[in-house]
Amino acid sequence: xxxxxxxxxxxxxxxxxxxxxxxxxxxxxxxxxxxxxxxxxxxxxxxxxxxxxxxxxxxxxxxxxxxxxxxxxxxxxxxxxxxxxxxxxxxxxxxxxxxxxxxxxxxxxxxxx
Amino acid sequence: xxxxxxxxxxxxxxxxxxxxxxxxxxxxxxxxxxxxxxxxxxxxxxxxxxxxxxxxxxxxxxxxxxxxxxxxxxxxxxxxxxxxxxxxxxxxxxxxxxxxxxxxxxxxxxxxxxxxxxx
Numbered sequence: 683x684x685x686x687x688x689x690x691x692x693x694x695x696x697x698x699x700x701x702x703x704x705x706x707x708x709x710x711x712x713x714x715x716x717x718x719x720x721x722x723x724x725x726x727x728x729x730x731x732x733x734x735x736x737x738x739x740x741x742x743x744x745x746x747x748x749x750x751x752x753x754x755x756x757x758x759x760x761x762x763x764x765x766x767x768x769x770x771x772x773x774x775x776x777x778x779x780x781x782x783x784x785x786x787x788x789x790x791x792x793x794x795x
Numbered sequence: 796x797x798x799x800x801x802x803x804x805x806x807x808x809x810x811x812x813x814x815x816x817x818x819x820x821x822x823x824x825x826x827x828x829x830x831x832x833x834x835x836x837x838x839x840x841x842x843x844x845x846x847x848x849x850x851x852x853x854x855x856x857x858x859x860x861x862x863x864x865x866x867x868x869x870x871x872x873x874x875x876x877x878x879x880x881x882x883x884x885x886x887x888x889x890x891x892x893x894x895x896x897x898x899x900x901x902x903x904x905x906x907x908x909x910x911x912x913x914x
Binding site: 740770785791 | 838839840902
């Protein structure tokens with residue numbers, strides 16, 4: 683079955699620690715994205731990548747970093763510089779082209795205390 | 796800047812009732828796509844429909860129907876004869892053509908509407 687796998691589903695970290703969220707897709711999609719979801723705020727774009735070894739900042743990139751070394755993988759690191767890291771993080775992918783629907787993973791819920 | 800407003804934060808209905816989820820958008824661009832996604836309790840967003848700005852035809856898919864009206868900048872979603880399995884958060888989203896066809900993925904989402912269907 684083709685799809686997007688995010689791991690782990692739940693993640694707990696202490697304040698001041700960096701943490702990396704995994705995202706793998708086997709849909710052969712060129713583009714991948716990271717969104718953050720907070721209660722009552724919809725989804726906000728953190729980073730996106732259209733091709734391997736290239737990525738762009740979204741609307742709320744501060745305190746986050748990404749890499750795109752392989753087409754299938756787009757890990758997100760939440761650094762200690764992110765002021766409010768506790769949130770639900772969703773990874774997505776899409777085919778190239780304007781208006782291509784996004785396919786989402788199951789998400790990772792990160793709690794930082 | 797673009798904006799999507801889903802004024803209904805939560806809706807509660809009894810099974811078999813019809814329910815309409817409202818979506819109003821703002822953009823100065825003439826070329827854009829609108830989407831509806833469903834987020835069940837499991838967390839992933841499931842794509843339901845895409846509509847481009849040049850196609851105002853309404854669409855029906857089983858119990859689901861969508862009404863796109865450019866005159867009122869609305870893209871409303873109706874579920875007919877609702878079922879408990881329809882309980883989820885529903886998001887409306889918009890993408891504009893930032894750069895000649897290369898702006899895929901930069902969706903603007905509404906805040907979502909929580910739909911609860913009671914048996």
